[in-house]
Structures are given as structure tokens and as C-alpha cells.
Amino acid sequence: MSGVSNMANLHDTFIEFNDIIYLSPTKKAELRTSRNSIRDDITKYFNEKRDKHTVKYKGQGSFSTNTCILPISGEYDVDDGVYIFGKEEDRPTPQTAHNWIYEAVKDRTNQNTIDKNTCVRVQYARNYHVDLPIYYKTTDTENEFFYDSEDIPELAHKSKGWIQSDPYAFRKWFDGEASGKDQLKRIIRYLKAWTDNKSHLKLPSGMVFTILAVEHYVPMDRDDEALLKTLENIQGAIDDTRSWSASYSCYRPTIDTKENLMDKYASDTRKKNFLDALDSFIISGRQALELKSKKDACAKWQRHLGNRFPCSNIQEDDKDLAKTFVVPDVIRDNKSA
Known part of the structure; x- marks a missing residue:
């Protein structure tokens, strides 16, 4: 043709x-600012209350692959993976892991924070929200994204338990295919x-x-x-x-x-x-x-x-x-x- x-x-x-x-640079910047504030809340909580665990973060979803759109509803979101590191014998139940993250972020906004099956959602009045899926790993690495193909992260799913899930592996695949x-x-x-x-x-x-x-x-x-x-x-x-x-x-x-x-x-x-x-x-x-x-x-x-x-x-x-x-x-x- x-x-x-x-x-x-x-x-x-x-x-x-x-x-x-396309999600505008202004909206992206606003999301990043909110995401970083949430990360600070979670890090503070772990530093003060969880001496057997450390925490790191990795963006995931369409925001990280630069394929997100502004929906007709006007409500957009960002997914930010929360990775808890600790020994196997110190692994919490999925519900306990959710409780930790909920407790850390519940006062971030004046909107209701929601504990969902696969994530904790922090809602903002300005028509967007940040979803926080929670993962557990027993090994850490020094590289930027602590990627380790041998130690697959496990997602805290409240109804299904800990299930293997590696959204960063998907992001690596996509970046390679779409470069x-x-x-x-x-x-x-x-x-x-x-x-x-x-x-x-x-x-x-x-x-x-x-x-x-x-x-x-x-x-x-x-x-x-x-x-x-x-x-x-x-x-x-x-x-x-x-x-x-x-x-x-x-x-x-x-x-x-x-x-x-x-x-x-x-x-x-x-x-x-x-x-x-x-x-x-x-x-x-x-x-x-x-x-x-x-x-x-x-x-x-x-x-x-x-x-x-x-x-x-x-x-x-x-x-x-x-x-x-x-x-x-x-x-x-x-x-x-």
C-alpha cells in the first residue's frame, strides 16, 4: 500500500x-516525585522497625517500558516493585509482608490506601495511584538492579502465597526487543x-x-x-x-x-x-x-x-x-x- x-x-x-x-513529562515527573516519597517512607520504616530485613525498589510495568498512556478516565498509575531481602528462615507470610508495606505508606496521602491481593495501592487526589507489588529475595547483588537469574524473586500474593515472578526480566526482554x-x-x-x-x-x-x-x-x-x-x-x-x-x-x-x-x-x-x-x-x-x-x-x-x-x-x-x-x-x- x-x-x-x-x-x-x-x-x-x-x-x-x-x-x-502519551503521558506528558510533567505527569511523569509528578509520578516520580510521589514514587520517591513512598520509597523514602518504606526505607524509613525498615530502618526503624525491621532489623532482619533490608529493602530495595525497581520500577515495572508500562511506566518503566515507556509505553504507558493517559487513559480516557484520566486516572493513571505507576507500578513500583518493593523487594524485601532476608534469610529464608526470616521470610514473612505474604499477608505480613503486605502489612509492613501498608503500615509504612498508609499516611502518605489523605486518600485511602488499599491492600490488594497482589499489591498495596497508594491513592492520590490528583487522579493517579502508585501500586506496590511486594517481592522477597534471599540474595542481593551489587549491580544496579540486583538482577540474579538464579534467585528468582517471589511475589507476595495474599491468596496464592509466595509465587515466582520477575517483572524486571520482562523489562530486560522488552528493552532488548524494542531498542x-x-x-x-x-x-x-x-x-x-x-x-x-x-x-x-x-x-x-x-x-x-x-x-x-x-x-x-x-x-x-x-x-x-x-x-x-x-x-x-x-x-x-x-x-x-x-x-x-x-x-x-x-x-x-x-x-x-x-x-x-x-x-x-x-x-x-x-x-x-x-x-x-x-x-x-x-x-x-x-x-x-x-x-x-x-x-x-x-x-x-x-x-x-x-x-x-x-x-x-x-x-x-x-x-x-x-x-x-x-x-x-x-x-x-x-x-x-
Whole structure:
């Protein structure tokens, strides 16, 4: 499709959309300040009350991979891993570990601090929160991120107990795969914006789309084409209702590599919702790339990416459009998007 110069090119509109959904430097700085204050609270608590344990921290999640977006709700978050170091015989229960962290941060804000199954959440009035997953390790290292492939951290899960989990290993994997690929990171943000706009469908998580995007990314000169090609590749890989060779699966690239993240979205309803939404997105993308009017093409994308997709800013010359034929709003299989 590249090189068809008289067809609508919405690369600049996608770049503008990226700027709209991208977490601004000001908001990032605010999150870092809050995160660092929380770290100070926890360190102080351990210095004063936990003589058998030490504590360190590692950022994780989309904030650390620079793929986070500003949700439509306006509420954003940061995940900051709290790593407790101690001897095996001094390992607390997951609930006790949660109690320690809750006690350390409960007065950080005037909002309710929440003790969740997998983290302690510190809420801020300015429409964001900091999630604190808690890990235990029996060995420490001097390197910056105390990474040790032999001593896998264990997450304090209140209902499942201590379970192996290494989000930093995932971050290392992602950094290696996405190094120098700014377009790939934008594609991931577009996919997250799509799922946010279609939140009623309960589409897969940001982690799932991060993995799928990395595995099926197709670099192109234009973001609209790259997004469509990547979506088509994802569909070809996971939509087992269309191809016998497809597998409705997405496995973690790091521990636990045997965990199929798609199992959570495998009920008949959720699977159908996801695959139907994916197909509709692809149909609209194909139509958008076949249209000559940028405004018409933009409307195709906007249906899936939401009203924040900036169609109102598009300028085009009506005289040029008048010289071109009108492309029907259908594709060959007669489906309309």
C-alpha cells in the first residue's frame, strides 16, 4: 500500500494522536516525585522497625517500558516493585509482608490506601495511584538492579502465597526487543488506546498486547500502515476461527514461560468479543488506506481509537478530492466498517 500517493496518508495524524495519549513529562515527573516519597517512607520504616530485613525498589510495568498512556478516565498509575531481602528462615507470610508495606505508606496521602491481593495501592487526589507489588529475595547483588537469574524473586500474593515472578526480566526482554524501535512503542500505545476505548468489551491486557506487538510488529514508513500490518499479523497468529495454523495463545517471554496469558480471555463470550473487535479494526484500517479523503479515512480509525483521535485537525483540499473517484465504503467480502 505504501507508494500509492493519492491515497489518504494519516501518519501525521497518528503521530499527533500519540502526543495526545502519551503521558506528558510533567505527569511523569509528578509520578516520580510521589514514587520517591513512598520509597523514602518504606526505607524509613525498615530502618526503624525491621532489623532482619533490608529493602530495595525497581520500577515495572508500562511506566518503566515507556509505553504507558493517559487513559480516557484520566486516572493513571505507576507500578513500583518493593523487594524485601532476608534469610529464608526470616521470610514473612505474604499477608505480613503486605502489612509492613501498608503500615509504612498508609499516611502518605489523605486518600485511602488499599491492600490488594497482589499489591498495596497508594491513592492520590490528583487522579493517579502508585501500586506496590511486594517481592522477597534471599540474595542481593551489587549491580544496579540486583538482577540474579538464579534467585528468582517471589511475589507476595495474599491468596496464592509466595509465587515466582520477575517483572524486571520482562523489562530486560522488552528493552532488548524494542531498542531503537520508537514506532513499535507507538504501536503498543495505539493498541492500548484501542482497548481503553473499547473497555466495555474487556479486551486483553496491556501486557498481552505488548507481547503480541513485539512478536508481530511490521515496520513501515507510516504508522497507519505499520499498525494495520501488525494487526493483520496478530490476527493471523491467534485467530484460530479463521486458520487451522493459528493458536489462541500468548505466552510470557519470561517466567512463567508456560503461562498462556490468553486463558483469561478464553471464555466463548470474551474470545468472540476480542476476535470480532480485532477483525472490525482490521477491516476499517484496510478501508482507511484505500480512501482518498483524509477526513473519511480518519473517521474509520476514530471508530476504534476513540474521539481523542484528532480528525477535526485534518486539512485537505476539496479541489484535489473532486478530481478523484469515490471509493465505496465496503471491501470485497461485503463487510462494512
